Amino acid sequence: MRTVRVIVKSMIDFWWDDCFTHAASISFFALMSLFPLLIIIISALFSIFGANDDVSRNIVPFLKIFFPHIDQSIINEIRRLSGVKGFSDAINAALFLWMAIQVFYSIEYAVNIAFKTKKPRTFIYTTVISVFMVFLSGILYLISIGITSLTKILKTAKIDLIGIPYIEISINFLFLHDTIINYLIPFLLVFLSLIWLYKFLPNKKVRINDAISGAFLTAILWETAKHLFTWYVGAVADYKSLYGSLTTIIVFLLWIYYSASILLFGAEVVFNLGSPSQAMLGKRNRRK
Helix, strand or coil: CHHHHHHHHHHHHHHHCCHHHHHHHHHHHHHHHHHHHHHHHHHHHHHHHCCCHHHHHHHHHHHHHHCCCCCHHHHHHHHHHHCCCCHHHHHHHHHHHHHHHHHHHHHHHHHHHHCCCCCCCCHHHHHHHHHHHHHHHHHHHHHHHHHHHHHHHHHCCEEEECCEEEEECHHHHHHHHHHHHHHHHHHHHHHHHHHHHHHHCCCCCCCHHHHHHHHHHHHHHHHHHHHHHHHHHHHHCCCHHHHHHHHHHHHHHHHHHHHHHHHHHHHHHHHHHHCHHHHHHHHHHHHC
């Protein structure tokens, strides 16, 4: 019963805290920061592995794990832009850092509104947290790439088991590989990131149990929304006839908006889990 009350109260708070507008702000800065980031990442990958078609084709499936409707045309355009070196790289890096900081400024501001925080942090402290979150996101991204690469290696690996000649595990590992790549890695990365975000981003004390519960619910909602969104865009909506060549960007912006809305709803849930009124309600229910 308490869980239902928390969910309902969170939905009401989500509306009154104007979280849809805050999600739109987050989406704008995220969209502005994404393309400089992709230029930097793809430029680095092409520098390491070479600017060939195989590398270009393999980038898209990985990016679709987190951005369901990104396609090859965007990668091709970014590949063209990434061929311009030197001064433009510095501009891209500076633009990405500035926009990424604005993304996390917007997230921090919206999350603190969801937590009804009365005293804002100082500008310097907020900037430090935002920069840290930028680098933390980069580290998580590199970890995900490493795990993805490892599972692909294991998928085609051969193992010698106690005198038995080399046994191919590609067939046995196929289901596990696809499960890890498509579900487990995104879920764990989102879940761990949300725990950190809900625990430390609000300018007030948050219990770790509340942060974990809210992060788990939000990660499930995000993973579910990702697959529903992919199905909806592919099977139901016909954005291409309306937006033409801008379809990919529009759909991508919608996905960021949905993700930001889910993030802020999770913040409302964490707040209501730890609010005094809900705590007292839980005690009364236990007494009954």
